[in-house]
Amino acid sequence: MPRVTVVPADRLVIVDGLALTFDxxxxxxxxxxxWDGKQGHIEWLGSGDEPPHNEPLAADSYAGQVAPFVELCKEQKARLEQAAAEAEAARLAEYNSEEARFERLRSGRDQRLAATDYxxxxxxxxxxxxxxxxQVYRQALRDLPSQEGAPWDGGAEDTPWPEIPNWVKA
Structure with missing residues (x-):
């Protein structure tokens, strides 16, 4: 059985060291x-005539008192992982979009042009x-985004960059 801590006022559930805050x-x-994995307790706030007190939890209390919070934590973790996977998929789709690849290609081209401005x-x-x-090298850089196949991989390994003259210290 896992180790569990629940603090409702903080919206906190910790299961085996994984802390999640959620409603x-x-x-x-x-x-x-x-819950320490074998036994535990619930700390109750006082009300009216009843003072604050602790209620011990034995192993047979796990299913009814502790397991529901473990299940809630698992469900929340699954929701967070799903949301993260969807966000990453959207990020990759944007990164690999033609518009983003053209932007990276143009940025790489502009850096190469700027490196030879002097x-x-x-x-x-x-x-x-x-x-x-x-001038031929720089024109080839300027023409790169209009070549067939552009934007390739956005200026990375698959981009057919024109070869810079070997005497240029860029």
Missing amino acids: FNAPERMHALQ LLMPDYPLSDDQRIIL
């Missing part, structure tokens, strides 16, 4: 329930041949 129904005036400064020492090679 659940508990007996009125129950302050807390503690070479086009009028006072940068490039030969005419180097300037032409650089």
